Amino acid sequence: MDLNYSEEQQMLRESVERFVRQHYAFPDRQKRLADGRGFSRELWQQMAELGWLTISLPEEDGGIGGSVADTAIVMEGLGQALALEPYLPTVLASVLIARLGTDEQKARYLGPLAEGQLQMAVAFTEPQARYQLDDCATRLEVRDDGMVLEGGKSLVLGGQHADMTVVVARSSGDRKSPDGLSLVLVDRELPGIERRDYQTNDGLGAVDMHFSSVRLPASALLGPRGEALPEIEYMLDLAIACVASEAAGAVSALCQATLEYLRNRTQFGRPLGANQALQHRMVDMFIAQEETRSIALYGAMMMEEPDPVARKRALSLTKVEIARTARHVAQEAVQLHGAMGVTEELSVGHYFKRLTAINATFGDSDWHLHRIAQCDHQQ
Amino acid sequence: MDLNYSEEQQMLRESVERFVRQHYAFPDRQKRLADGRGFSRELWQQMAELGWLTISLPEEDGGIGGSVADTAIVMEGLGQALALEPYLPTVLASVLIARLGTDEQKARYLGPLAEGQLQMAVAFTEPQARYQLDDCATRLEVRDDGMVLEGGKSLVLGGQHADMTVVVARSSGDRKSPDGLSLVLVDRELPGIERRDYQTNDGLGAVDMHFSSVRLPASALLGPRGEALPEIEYMLDLAIACVASEAAGAVSALCQATLEYLRNRTQFGRPLGANQALQHRMVDMFIAQEETRSIALYGAMMMEEPDPVARKRALSLTKVEIARTARHVAQEAVQLHGAMGVTEELSVGHYFKRLTAINATFGDSDWHLHRIAQCDHQQ
Amino acid sequence: MEFRLNQEQQAFADEVREFIRTHLPADIARKVRRDQHLSRDDYMRWQQILGQKGWHTFNWPEEYGGPGWNVIQSYLFEVISAEMDCPIIQPFGPRMAGPVIYTFGTEEQKDRFLPGIRDSTVWWCQGYSEPQSGSDLASLSTQAEDRGDHYLVNGQKIWTSYAHYADWMFCLVRTRGDGRPQEGISFLLIDMNSPGIEVQPILMMEGTHSFNTVFLDNVKVPKENLIGEQDKGWSYAKFLLEHERVDNAAIGVTKAAMRRLKAIASQERSDERPLLEDPLFHARVIEVEAQLQALEVTALRVLSQVASGQAPGPVASLLKIRGTEIAQRISELTSQAVGHYALPFQPGYLRDEGAEEPVGPAHAATAANNYLWRRSMSIYGGSNEIQRNIIAKHMLEL
Amino acid sequence: MEFRLNQEQQAFADEVREFIRTHLPADIARKVRRDQHLSRDDYMRWQQILGQKGWHTFNWPEEYGGPGWNVIQSYLFEVISAEMDCPIIQPFGPRMAGPVIYTFGTEEQKDRFLPGIRDSTVWWCQGYSEPQSGSDLASLSTQAEDRGDHYLVNGQKIWTSYAHYADWMFCLVRTRGDGRPQEGISFLLIDMNSPGIEVQPILMMEGTHSFNTVFLDNVKVPKENLIGEQDKGWSYAKFLLEHERVDNAAIGVTKAAMRRLKAIASQERSDERPLLEDPLFHARVIEVEAQLQALEVTALRVLSQVASGQAPGPVASLLKIRGTEIAQRISELTSQAVGHYALPFQPGYLRDEGAEEPVGPAHAATAANNYLWRRSMSIYGGSNEIQRNIIAKHMLEL
Secondary structure (H helix, E strand, O other): OEOOOOHHHHHHHHHHHHHHHHHOOHHHHHHHHHOOOOOOHHHHHHHHHOOOOOOOOOHHHOOOOOOHHHHHHHHHHHHHHOOOOOHHHHHHHHHHHHHHOOHHHHHHHHHHHHOOOOOEEEEOOOHHHOOOOOOOOOEEEEEOOEEEEEEEEEEEEOHHHOOEEEEEEEOOOOOOOOOOEEEEEEEOOOOOEEEEEEOEOOOOOEEEEEEEEEEEOHHHEEOOOOEOHHHHHHHHHHHHHHHHHHHHHHHHHHHHHHHHHHHHOEEOOEEHHHOHHHHHHHHHHHHHHHHHHHHHHHHHHHOOOOOHHHHHHHHHHHHHHHHHHHHHHHHHHHHHOHHHHHEOOOHHHHHHHHHHHHHHOOOOHHHHHHHHHHHHHHO | OEOOOOHHHHHHHHHHHHHHHHHOOHHHHHHHHHOOOOOOHHHHHHHHHOOOOOOOOOHHHOOOOOOHHHHHHHHHHHHHHOOOOOHHHHHHHHHHHHHHOOHHHHHHHHHHHHOOOOOEEEEOOOHHHOOOOOOOOOEEEEEOOEEEEEEEEEEEEOHHHOOEEEEEEEOOOOOOOOOOEEEEEEEOOOOOEEEEEEOEOOOOOEEEEEEEEEEEOHHHEEOOOOEOHHHHHHHHHHHHHHHHHHHHHHHHHHHHHHHHHHHHOEEOOEEHHHOHHHHHHHHHHHHHHHHHHHHHHHHHHHOOOOOHHHHHHHHHHHHHHHHHHHHHHHHHHHHHHHHHHHEOOOHHHHHHHHHHHHHHOOOOHHHHHHHHHHHHHHO | OEOOOOHHHHHHHHHHHHHHHHHOOHHHHHHHHOOOOOOHHHHHHHHHHHHHHOOOOOOOOHHHOOOOOOHHHHHHHHHHHHHOOOOOOOOHHHHHHHHHHHHHOOHHHHHHHHHHHHOOOOOEEEEOOEOOEOOOHHHOOOEEEEOOOEEEEEEEEOOOOOOOOOOEEEEEEEOOOOOOOOOOEEEEEEEOOOOOEEEEEEEEOOOOEEEEEEEEEEEEEEHHHEEOOOOEHHHHHHHHHHHHHHHOOOHHHHHHHHHHHHHHHHHOEEOOEEHHHOHHHHHHHHHHHHHHHHHHHHHHHHHHHHHOOOOOOOHHHHHHHHHHHHHHHHHHHHHHHOHHHHOEOOHHHHOOOOOOOOOOOHHHOOHHHHHHHHHHHHOOOOOHHHHHHHHHHHHOOO | OEOOOOHHHHHHHHHHHHHHHHHOOHHHHHHHHOOOOOOHHHHHHHHHHHHHHOOOOOOOOHHHOOOOOOHHHHHHHHHHHHHOOOOOOOOHHHHHHHHHHHHHOOHHHHHHHHHHHHOOOOOEEEEOOEOOEOOOHHHOOOEEEEOOOEEEEEEEEOOOOOOOOOOEEEEEEEOOOOOOOOOOEEEEEEEOOOOOEEEEEEEEOOOOEEEEEEEEEEEEEEHHHEEOOOOEHHHHHHHHHHHHHHHOOOHHHHHHHHHHHHHHHHHOEEOOEEHHHOHHHHHHHHHHHHHHHHHHHHHHHHHHHHHOOOOOOOHHHHHHHHHHHHHHHHHHHHHHHOHHHHOEOOHHHHOOOOOOOOOOOHHHOOHHHHHHHHHHHHOOOOOHHHHHHHHHHHHOOO
């Protein structure tokens, strides 16, 4: 038990902070959002050069051999920056490949991913499934000469940028069976793929995908056939650890902005922050900020837990707490900013939207409460 | 639709207020609590003379022909007074007799009840049942020569004073069957009854009863055999309407006391109430006070609703809201009173205990949320 | 005391229902049902239909063309209107400009301005807030200089709802600089077509446009457009603010939002069951419903008070606070109900411009947007913090 | 960064567990497990056992007899102690009097007072609050008049925990009346057997007695009992208050309360299932557990800071605020779990004096009482409102 950052982690934190300070002034972010490309290729290259894109992968897979806690440090910075770069989808896809890929697959994809030359995403949700991971109607038919993908995926985060998408498909079993799920690597350019790109409230964008008899080579299978669910669960937990840290960054940015607003805005002839009622609410925001940081650390550390039920429970607990603290800070930051807080102009509203999106993805609080109940009844 | 009190109701309100002002100074209440008899027989007689004990009963049954809203007016006053008199058990028992009794039963019991000469209570909960009304292991065996009661009841509110107790017992069916429940009138002095009287946190006291082959005459049956559940549901809803109004009275007493404390107590050289953070919390208490009043009115009015499902749903909604507002005001009143708030000496803590007891009786908030779900799924 | 409708009230409710059923344009009702944003034309069409029936200004006294409804009738009208997917009546004319004009205006002003409000041929907007005076209205600095037969107005108004739709603006301006800030404010009616007025949109975080900045640059306002006495405008504005808070409870609209939430949560599936039957989600909905029920009775109690001639007083602030908090919570649960389909941003669908089908179910397409949009409810019309200050000061005497 | 225990930490934890297993008297553990109230003798017996092992003052530096544990070890000791139903160590000696004496006291004072704290042969109490100065400590008015070789103390202390058990009191008194209220306060150690001291119980709403009023009537206190400099007592008191807030998080005890809540909710039945499996109740429990988990990590972060030599600072207030709120919520849910068996009032059982069986299940007999009793947690030790003021002032610079 040791809650201190290592020296390397301390350096990484400083490096991330510097990067954010240099490149993510809010007006610059808004320009990137408006320019149609969605994010900055230049910054992406820099992040690749800093080694961040595959920071937690083993060195033999082209990573730096860090832990999820290292990824979390980067995510916290990106949360503070309200970054538009598709870092999270890259982390999720690369970790799946590193955990499940053949040597050939690793060699083929992880290098370009690490170098920022290849964009990937993971398609694991379907319209009817809500947050249920094992509810999968997309079917994968395995033939002698390859595989055929049939069905559709919704809300593929970062999918609009992805050259390759890891798709969850069912190779056997009923729609809701926990067994029979497989992962396949699907090239953007394959015939039979229909895509609908759209903007999302948080500016990050997503894609709905439809597959009509999409033919895949046998080499597109990632990991053992029909046994993907535990890995998808792992990926979900990793995603939670990531967005928890992102939320910690966003929450602390909101607290900072609100504090400054309270100090500088005057009303009835004195600073807003002279109002004790607002002071106490600012204190509660500050408390929530510390709680967000703490539970995000907990989530990242618990990704090292070998027992999958204990890990799932811990990350669900993380998501429940993040949902509470992020909602609280986001709503209060807007409210304490008054009318300006709800405009397009200020960053506050954009953080609000991102935190709201985080709460609605990878399972909302209620879904995780049910998931914890399931974990508890298993014990 | 008319939210105004009638002239008669306005007069009743004033009469209740006067009564409370005259007789319920807090030190007097504490003396009565300590004197071992539990409540004041003199006040009880006065209440009887004012016609309050059976205020909502039809005139032919010795009542005044009022509505539940009239009973609610008295309850609100008693809540404000933190009264110890067993008014609620009397209301519940008398209404059951008026609704279900034979002419003989009515003649025998309602007169003495109205005159304050007879004390009654209703025994409807069992240790294993939590709040479930139809979970009843106490059995009623019907023989040619009468009936035999076997089993036990817990938390019989006001049962320590009761000369007669209306007992819910099962004349047929399994322990949890909705059918087969009956009501019987049980005399305190019958052989085979074991009683355990105890104090409760709110000072009102209760009894656990055990029945070993208690023989009852056939005339002890109240209402049709085996069909009591709808009437027990009605009684529960009536109890909720009553305690909602009682809570409204207690909540407004707490708000008043807290407001005075904030005005008069000085700290750091100025009144506590000069702190804006405390002002806003006082405002939220005041809001909760108005909400309590409103939902209590709603509950009382909805007791006139003829559709039992709609009535049950409305009273459950009332209990859910009361649970929220009463808890909020009780906790905040204690907190804003600071250290004094948690002492035996001040009334605040005693209101807190009564409101806490109200929340734990007649179904807690979660139980009523489930009950509403059942109503909704029936529709 | 009675919660159910009596015969007379029932007959009135039937009449309202029948009128709406036969007169509300289907395209407008559909947009309201979908929570889409309405155009100026949508609002005006419906308000003019109501105007012809004499119901657009249903809260006005009969002498100025009101229908003479009592508070319960007005309440029923609002609840039924919302229930049947009518647009809300924009308050700036009938709720704000109108009452000030018929209470404090001259006969000429009444003749000139009231008919356009009654018939809803004129769109009004409210020029109150300024960049440096949000909740602190009395510190406003827009200047109106006395130029004999007219005022010359210079300044800037902000958060002006629908200024881009408006024909006229009622406006607080400073006509005297000394004394207490509340003194020296005047209440002017300004033609939005006057030279020197420029309206600039303020975009909201969810991408919609209903607020504006209004720049006033040497705008000439004839003196006949002054309401009441010069320098006394503050008292007229206060008169309005109190009434506004009662309206802000918006029970009818919030009840309709609750119904919509339940409908959506019945369509959404969680683990093969309707989401509404998920014990957690159901409990969250019911907890709000209980609060809404208490609010409704409180509003009816306040209305009964108003009917018996008492001023609503600071308790109106309670309605504003809880009304907005509850509406916000409902919008939040609605957004939660649609799961990750709260993410897509679909402004075209929101404004019903869409050739495109929405991403995900149609009911999801406006859910998140409305959650975002409703965050402003607790800020506008005097923030809930200001309302708490008002209650503390006046009612609790703290 | 690592959440699991390393080998060394695991060995330490095993040692603590083994010691408690073999040394904790069963009757004491049973009372703690049942949430009953402990007697002076119960506390002293256990503290003396710990004292013999050198663990009663586990937070002290080695030079004064502490075991030299690091923060993680201290933390583990507290968590394991609570988990295994040890009584909490009363803080007045080892956490309060002790650190002040070894930090600011003379060598004579150290020799005289520290052994009794280490061995837990002496019970200390804290004389801070006064009737007219609750949270506003600096306004205290108990006078200590300089009489050459002694002070003559007159005044009244209130909310003094366990004054009726105490042998000694550390006490803030006023030795000078002019200047800022914080100046002129001195820190005295007072023998509770001194003539002129009278202890009067304050009964709590739930019927228990742990607080007292202490009257001081011409109490002679030898000057050798003054800590540090005369008139500088405020700075010693502040030193303590900051440490107290860190302790107030009481993670170990709260984790034990959470476990107890789950155990009770597993025994209680709702609709034939364990109440803990009721989706609503389970969700309410887990929502608090998530908060407790965040608090635990926050406390560990603060402890790491303290370990690296930084003062805990105002973030300690956060631990006090959330620590008490979460503990209160757990006690409330525990009371809710037992249903209407929260009603019976059973002081005999609470103090383990009961010949009688409790009404209802044994686990219910203390549940409501503890909910009532824990309401004071957010008031004592500097109310949570004062803590918020502290954070606002120092950390946020508002």
